[in-house]
Amino acid sequence: MYRRFCLIALLPLLFCGCGRDAANTPVKCTAEMMGTFVTVTLYGENPDSLRQAADAALDRAAELEQMLSPTIPDSELCYVNAHAVEAPVSVSPEFAEVLDAAIGYNICSDGALDCTMGRLIALWSIGTDGARVPAPDEITALLPDDTPRVKWDGRKVQLLEDGVQLHFGAVAKGYIADEMKEVLTAHGVESGLIVLGGNVLTIGEKSDGIPWTVAITDPIAPDSIAGTLQVSGMSVVTSGNYERYFEHDGVRYHHILDPGMGCPADSGLASVTIVAGSSLTCDALSTAAYVLGAEEGMALLESIPDAEAVFITQEGRILTTSGIDAYQFAEVNP
C-alpha cells in the first residue's frame, strides 16, 4: 500500500525539466532592408527547418525590396518613375498588387494616402542626411491638383504629369510582411513574429496556445508603452510622429506628410495603431487615419470591417474603435 503510494507520488519527478521545451527556444533572424531592420522570430520543434523558413522569408523580402524600393537605383519602382512618363510601362504582378492597393486606399481615404508623392518626400528627405524645411513655393509646385496623375489599367502604368514619382512608403512594408508570412506558413510555421521596422505581424499563437501580447508605444514618451493588445495571427502597425523626424528652430518635422498640404500632417494625433489580418491594410490605414485626424480617421476605420484602431492624441488622450474589445486593449497606467 505504502509502496504503491510512493510510486504514484514520485511520478511528477519524471516531468521535472519539462518547463522549457524546445518550442520555447525561438529561432531568430535579423536583416536590414527597406531602410530598417526586419526580425523574424519563429517557434517550433525543429530549429533547422525554422531557420530555413526564416531565410526563405527574408529572401522573399529582399526580392520585393528590389521591386518596391525608391532608393535602389535599379528597382522596378525607380524604372517606372524614370520611364512611365513617356509611355505606359508594364509592371510585375507584385508591383500591380501594391499599386492596386495604394490606389484603393487613396480613394477610400479621400486622398489622405497618396502614392504619387515621391518628389515631395524627396524634397523633405526626412530620415536622411539631407532633411530640410523646403521653401513654400517648392512645396506648392509639387502639390496635386484635381487632374489624375496616374493612368493604371491593372497591367500598365503611366505617369501623367512630368515630375510625378510613385512612392510606396505607406504600403510596401505591410505588403512585404504579408508576403513573408505566406512564405513562412507555406514552410509549415505555426507560431512566430515578423517585425518589419516596427510593423508587427503575428503567426498563429504563442507556443503555449495563448495570444501574443503586442505593446503599443507611447508616442509622448516613446521609451514607455501606452497599452497592450492580445492578438493571434493578426498584424499591428503604428504610425506616429516620433518614428522619423528632424528638428529645425525648435520645431519637429516628422515623416508622415499630408498630401493636401505638402507638409508633415498636423491633425492633432500623435499616433495611430491599427489591428487587422493584413499588414498592408494596417500600414495604409494607420497613415491615412493619422493624416485625417481623430474624427475623420475614426469614421474611416468604423466603415472598414475587420480593422480596429487605437488613436493617441497629442495631449495623450486615447480613442478606440467600437470593436477593439476583441483584442482586449488594456491601457497602461490609465
Add this chain to the structure above:
Amino acid sequence: MKRNLILAAVTALLFLAAVGGCWLVMHMPGGMVAVIRQDGKEVYRVDLSQVETPYTMSFSDGAGGENVVLIEPGAISMQSANCPDGLCMQMGTIRTGGLPVVCLPHHIMIEIEGSTPDAPDVQAY
C-alpha cells in the same frame, strides 16, 4: 510500520520538491540578454541581469560612424552617436524586450531578448 511512515514522509518531501521545482522552472524569468547587431550581424551579447557595474562599448562602422552603448544593471541605452539625426539617443533606455534602440544611419540595433513572464511579446512602433 515506523519504517513505512518514514518512507511516506521522504516520498512526500520529494513530491513537493519536484512540484516546486517544476513550478520554478516554468515561471522563472528567462534572463535579460541584450543583443547588439551591426549590419544585421550580432556583434555583442550580454546578460543584463549579471551586470553589476555600468560600462560602455564603442562601435564603429568603418566610415566615420561612431556609437557608444551604455550597459547598466538591467538596462541598456545609446549613450552617444555621431549620426545626423541622433534619434537613437532619444530612444532612451530599454529594460524589457519589445522596443529596440535603432541607429539606422549606422546600421546598429540593440534589443533585449527574454524578459519577465508578464512583459509584452513584441512592441509596435
